[in-house]
Amino acid sequence: MENDHIVSSFDDDLSRLDSIIAEMGGLAERQLADAVDALTRRDVALAEQVIEADERIDQLEEEIDNFTIQVLALRQPMADDLRAVVVALKIASNLERIGDYAKNVAKRTLTLSHMEPVGNATSTIQRMARQVQSMIKNVLDSYGGHDLAKADDVRMRDEEVDLMHTSLFRELLTYMLEDPRNITACTHLLFVAKNVERVGDHVTSIAENVHFLISGEMPTDERPKSDLSSQTVLEEG
Amino acid sequence: MELAIHTEVSDKARVDGASSSAPHKVTAQAVDVYYGDKQALKNINLDIPSNMVTALIGPSGCGKSTFLRCLNRMNDVVDGCRVAGQIKLDGEDIYARGVDVVHLRARVGMVFQKPNPFPKSIYDNIAYGPKIHGLARTRAGMDEIVMTSLERAGLLDEVRDRMDAPGTGLSGGQQQRLCIARAIAVQPEVILMDEPCSALDPIATAKIEELIDELKQNYTIVMVTHSMQQAARVSQKTAFFHLGDLVEHGDTTEIFTNPKDERTQAYVTGRIG
Numbered sequence: 001m002e003n004d005h006i007v008s009s010f011d012d013d014l015s016r017l018d019s020i021i022a023e024m025g026g027l028a029e030r031q032l033a034d035a036v037d038a039l040t041r042r043d044v045a046l047a048e049q050v051i052e053a054d055e056r057i058d059q060l061e062e063e064i065d066n067f068t069i070q071v072l073a074l075r076q077p078m079a080d081d082l083r084a085v086v087v088a089l090k091i092a093s094n095l096e097r098i099g100d101y102a103k104n105v106a107k108r109t110l111t112l113s114h115m116e117p118v119g120n121a122t123s124t125i126q127r128m129a130r131q132v133q134s135m136i137k138n139v140l141d142s143y144g145g146h147d148l149a150k151a152d153d154v155r156m157r158d159e160e161v162d163l164m165h166t167s168l169f170r171e172l173l174t175y176m177l178e179d180p181r182n183i184t185a186c187t188h189l190l191f192v193a194k195n196v197e198r199v200g201d202h203v204t205s206i207a208e209n210v211h212f213l214i215s216g217e218m219p220t221d222e223r224p225k226s227d228l229s230s231q232t233v234l235e236e237g
Numbered sequence: 238m239e240l241a242i243h244t245e246v247s248d249k250a251r252v253d254g255a256s257s258s259a260p261h262k263v264t265a266q267a268v269d270v271y272y273g274d275k276q277a278l279k280n281i282n283l284d285i286p287s288n289m290v291t292a293l294i295g296p297s298g299c300g301k302s303t304f305l306r307c308l309n310r311m312n313d314v315v316d317g318c319r320v321a322g323q324i325k326l327d328g329e330d331i332y333a334r335g336v337d338v339v340h341l342r343a344r345v346g347m348v349f350q351k352p353n354p355f356p357k358s359i360y361d362n363i364a365y366g367p368k369i370h371g372l373a374r375t376r377a378g379m380d381e382i383v384m385t386s387l388e389r390a391g392l393l394d395e396v397r398d399r400m401d402a403p404g405t406g407l408s409g410g411q412q413q414r415l416c417i418a419r420a421i422a423v424q425p426e427v428i429l430m431d432e433p434c435s436a437l438d439p440i441a442t443a444k445i446e447e448l449i450d451e452l453k454q455n456y457t458i459v460m461v462t463h464s465m466q467q468a469a470r471v472s473q474k475t476a477f478f479h480l481g482d483l484v485e486h487g488d489t490t491e492i493f494t495n496p497k498d499e500r501t502q503a504y505v506t507g508r509i510g
Contacts (some may be wrong), residue, residue: 003508010507045385076466078493216495 013071014081017088018144019066024060024095025140029133031057031102037127039192040122043105043130047113050106057099064092080216087213091143094202094209098136101195101202108188115185119175121168125189128164129196131157135203143210151210154203155223161200162227168193169229177234197227262287262427262457263308268322270303270312272309277303279481281322285427285474290449290458292472292489294465296509299478301461305429307346308459310338326427343370346420350432352412352417353405359396362404362415363387366423382422389455390418391448410441417448421456427493428462435468444495446471477501 005011031050038046068089071077077085135154142150172186172193204223212217263285268455269358270278278300285291293301303312310331312318320384331341343366354362363383366372373379383400387393392414396407404415420428430449434442449458449471462468468475469489476486477500485498503509 003503005507006509007507076508078465078469079496079502081506084495 007075010075010077010081013067013075014029014084017067017071017085020060020064020067021088021091021095022140022144024057024064024092025136025143027053027057027060028095028098028102029136029140031099032105032129032136032196033133035102035105035109036126036196037094038106040126042109042113042117044110044113047106047109049128051103054103061092061096064088068095078212083213083216085211090209091206094206097198098202101199105192105195108192112185112188116181118182118185118189119171121172121175121189122185124164124168125193125196128161128168128193131161131164132196132200132203135161135200135207139203139206139210142207143213146214148211148214151207151214152219155207155211155219158200159206159224159226161197164224165193165197166228166232169232170234173187173232173234239338240370259420260287261285262327263459264323264325264328265304265307266323266325268304268307268320268324270300270307270321271317271319272315273317277367277481281483283476283483283486285457285459288453288455289474290453290460290472291474291476292468293459293461293476293478294463294468294504295478295484296504297463298395298480300481301476301478302431304478304483305431305459305461308427308429309342309347311347327339343423345427345429346423347429347431348413348416348420348433351436352409352416354407354415356403356405358401359387359404359407359415360400362419363422366419370423372423386418386422387415389421389452390414391444391451392418407484408441410437410444411438413441413445414448417452417455421452427457427459430458431479432461435463442467463502465493477504479504 031053034046034053035050037043038050068085071085075081135157138150139154141147142154169190172190175182176186207218211217261284265281265283265285266276268281269276281300281304283304293305295301306312306315307320307324308326308331312320320332326341326345329463330336331345354381357365357366360383363386364373364379367379367382373382384393387396392411395411396402396415404412407415413436417428417433422455431447435447436443446467451459452458453473460468460472472489474486475492477484477492477496477498485492485496485501493505496505500509
């Protein structure tokens with residue numbers, strides 16, 4: 001909406017919500033990038049840094065929680081304003097979860113750094129993470145710029161992440177079958193892969209909320225899903 | 238004979254009410270209103286469903302009170318006011334030749350912004366209308382009407398032991414409920430309310446809102462309000478007026494969460510006054 005509110009401090013409140021979300025989103029995007037970077041380069045210091053930095057995202061989520069309750073109580077927003085406040089609350093929760101997944105990747109990186117590297121798995125994880133990072137970036141742009149087409153595009157791209165996750169699952173199973181000494185590292189990597197895949201799901205949820213923010217309706221069409229890892233079986237021999 | 242036909246009609250209405258589309262108590266078609274040369278309402282088409290609260294919202298001067306006053310021909314007494322188009326109550330044109338305006342106003346009652354009890358006792362405030370319309374033949378019958386009306390307006394317990402005290406001696410909120418009881422006493426079908434809570438404190442307001450919610454079971458209510466929160470709290474349908482146009486109307490939840498028109502959006506979010 002181009003017009004300002006008659007009560008201009010309400011506009012200040014809404015832009016404060018936007019800027020906290022922007023900061024959280026930027027941090028979450030960076031945390032995931034750093035966590036996966038630490039994993040591929042076996043960089044313990046960077047992993048520790050990721051673990052520490054998660055606290056800031058948690059603080060920002062708390063700030064959003066408190067501030068949205070305050071805005072709801074004092075401003076009693078309506079229509080698109082109401083959607084903006086509720087959506088900010090939900091997106092903050094998604095971003096906080098993304099931060100947690102990045103932190104978990106970093107923790108597993110600390111463990112994995114004491115083990116022999118396994119095959120080519122980390123580079124597949126890195127590819128998957130790059131895709132998810134670009135989804136985070138685009139969904140944040142769609143939120144900031146109220147760009148419906150961009151949000152819908154992000155929502156459709158989670159399928160690619162699911163496909164990569166399924167193929168990674170098979171790859172890791174193969175390594176485990178080849179040599180049981182790989183099992184510990186591969187199990188950790190399975191969790192890392194799952195974490196990245198879950199980040200993709202949260203980004204999709206953000207995209208749906210951005211769609212709702214802009215259009216007033218939740219997307220109703222079915223989104224393509226291709227995560228077949230839960231049905232994957234490897235035949236021996 | 239006429240009674241029998243009536244029953245049939247209301248039975249049919251009940252059946253319709255059970256289906257997806259509620260019957261419309263009042264329908265406005267292509268209504269234009271002029272004050273002298275100035276056009277106050279432009280081509281208003283609005284259906285008002287039975288047994289629901291319809292809120293009319295919009296900035297000052299948008300025409301919402303003018304529209305409300307059309308519904309029981311209160312504008313007839315305004316000099317230079319001219320109403321064109323059709324307004325039907327139960328399918329009958331209320332502006333048709335031969336319509337008894339006094340009878341119409343009994344069927345379509347009104348409650349104003351400022352409580353305006355008569356300078357009479359609480360009892361006589363309620364009894365006045367029924368007496369004029371000859372609704373009670375005996376003193377006991379009148380007592381019954383007065384008590385039931387006060388009860389329905391949620392005021393009986395507060396005034397039971399001082400029915401002879403002047404109505405003007407009540408608190409503002411009680412006076413407004415007295416006015417609602419007075420409107421109910423003549424057995425209306427529709428109650429029009431023009432900002433019924435704007436002169437009341439929050440507690441008295443809450444009591445009136447609670448009352449409106451109960452009254453909708455028996456009456457069709459149309460309410461003008463400047464409080465968007467009030468419209469959101471008590472109405473099921475909302476109509477937004479702006480500069481004499483009916484911009485948008487529909488379910489209250491839709492108007493306040495996802496309005497379709499930009500002007501509605503701007504108004505409900507506090508961007509135009």
